[in-house]
Amino acid sequence: MSAATAAPPTYVWEPTTDFLAAKYHLPRESIVRFDVNTSPIAPDLGAILGGAFDPPLNEYPPSDYAPLVAAAAQAYGARTDEILPTAGADEALDLIARASLREGSVAVVATPTYAMYRIVSEQRGATVIQVPRLGPEDDFRLDLDALAAAARTAQTVWLCEPNNPTGALEPPERIGRLLAMLESQADRDERELPLVVVDEAYAEFSGRTVLPLRRDYSRLVVVRTLSKAHALAGARVGFAVATPETLAPIVQFRPPASVGTVSAALATAALRRPELAAGNVARIADQRTRLQRDLASIGWRPYPSVGNFILIRFNSPAAAAGAAESLLRRGLVPRSFDTGHPLADCLRLTVRSAPENDRLIEAARGIPA
Numbered sequence: 001m002s003a004a005t006a007a008p009p010t011y012v013w014e015p016t017t018d019f020l021a022a023k024y025h026l027p028r029e030s031i032v033r034f035d036v037n038t039s040p041i042a043p044d045l046g047a048i049l050g051g052a053f054d055p056p057l058n059e060y061p062p063s064d065y066a067p068l069v070a071a072a073a074q075a076y077g078a079r080t081d082e083i084l085p086t087a088g089a090d091e092a093l094d095l096i097a098r099a100s101l102r103e104g105s106v107a108v109v110a111t112p113t114y115a116m117y118r119i120v121s122e123q124r125g126a127t128v129i130q131v132p133r134l135g136p137e138d139d140f141r142l143d144l145d146a147l148a149a150a151a152r153t154a155q156t157v158w159l160c161e162p163n164n165p166t167g168a169l170e171p172p173e174r175i176g177r178l179l180a181m182l183e184s185q186a187d188r189d190e191r192e193l194p195l196v197v198v199d200e201a202y203a204e205f206s207g208r209t210v211l212p213l214r215r216d217y218s219r220l221v222v223v224r225t226l227s228k229a230h231a232l233a234g235a236r237v238g239f240a241v242a243t244p245e246t247l248a249p250i251v252q253f254r255p256p257a258s259v260g261t262v263s264a265a266l267a268t269a270a271l272r273r274p275e276l277a278a279g280n281v282a283r284i285a286d287q288r289t290r291l292q293r294d295l296a297s298i299g300w301r302p303y304p305s306v307g308n309f310i311l312i313r314f315n316s317p318a319a320a321a322g323a324a325e326s327l328l329r330r331g332l333v334p335r336s337f338d339t340g341h342p343l344a345d346c347l348r349l350t351v352r353s354a355p356e357n358d359r360l361i362e363a364a365r366g367i368p369a
């Protein structure tokens with residue numbers, strides 16, 4: 001008799017637009033995704049490409065993705081041998097987990113945060129130690145001492161900066177302090193330093209990055225994406241950025257050509273036009289300020305955010321669930337958190353375009369916090 005195998009943990013999205021349109025008897029076009037932290041505005045491909053776009057689709061992309069790597073190196077202030085292109089940030093997270101974790105390994109996750117760190121770690125058979133962030137009164141800051149203590153036995157430490165879903169940013173100097181703490185305890189224990197992964201999917205919105213810290217802490221891996229500020233979530237392009245020595249074992253797990261030719265060409269062009277992403281960031285920052293102000297004025301409780309999303313606290317998990325259902329009935333899709341999640345009494349809302357945010361505020365007026 002074979003032992004039953006537990007299903008691997010998987011990522012769960014909110015339902016699809018078509019499903020919600022059918023469930024709530026709404027026109028498909030009226031559904032607005034406030035749940036996935038993508039750009040409300042499709043990228044201006046004419047501006048990005050600036051001319052003919054004719055990627056050779058009959059061929060595989062160049063195995064070294066040289067043009068894409070060069071554009072990313074320029075954008076991130078790194079050398080080309082420090083850049084690994086991946087199919088979105090999520091593929092980078094998966095490859096890092098594959099390279100660093102196995103049955104019996106330990107991974108540390110600062111929670112609440114993006115669910116994928118726990119998922120990719122557990123999929124590799126690792127034990128996950130969750131280290132809670134400080135509370136909202138302390139700006140959801142990292143508990144550096146608790147993280148350093150947990151990291152003593154860990155192979156991988158996962159951090160998200162700015163953090164999804166709290167919207168808070170740990171100042172890069174404090175990440176530097178954590179890295180110094182890890183370094184000093186590794187000397188004492190004579191063991192290899194843990195890999196520290198800082199997922200900077202939303203870095204463009206905060207204008208801060210820990211990228212320079214890889215020079216001091218060689219086991220730092222920074223993950224970036226074009227899905228957010230560059231408005232290219234559908235292209236699926238991301239990067240792991242680290243020293244060549246740290247990247248080498250991660251590269252080994254990448255399937256050949258996981259970033260398609262069209263996506264690589266689009267991403268290369270987008271990275272060469274940073275002013276377009278900067279324009280998106282500025283528009284979102286304006287809307288974020290306005291959304292926070294308007295939601296607060298009707299009695300909702302938004303936390304400060306440096307990302308393209310806002311976390312909102314309700315009086316109870318039931319109130320959050322009730323608000324989610326009321327929004328869904330109007331075709332506005334929030335991100336909810338499961339019962340038992342530390343943020344079960346919260347919703348996360350993506351900052352969208354002015355007219356879409358108008359609809360949200362209008363709907364929110366009738367919904368108790």
Ligand SMILES: Cc1ncc(COP(=O)(O)O)c(C=O)c1O
Pocket residue numbers: 036037087088089090091114160164199201224225226227233236237238
């Ligand atoms: C923190 C974080 N990392 C990674 C991702 C996934 O990025 P990508 O679309 O590049 O796979 C997301 C998407 O919401 C995210 O919030």
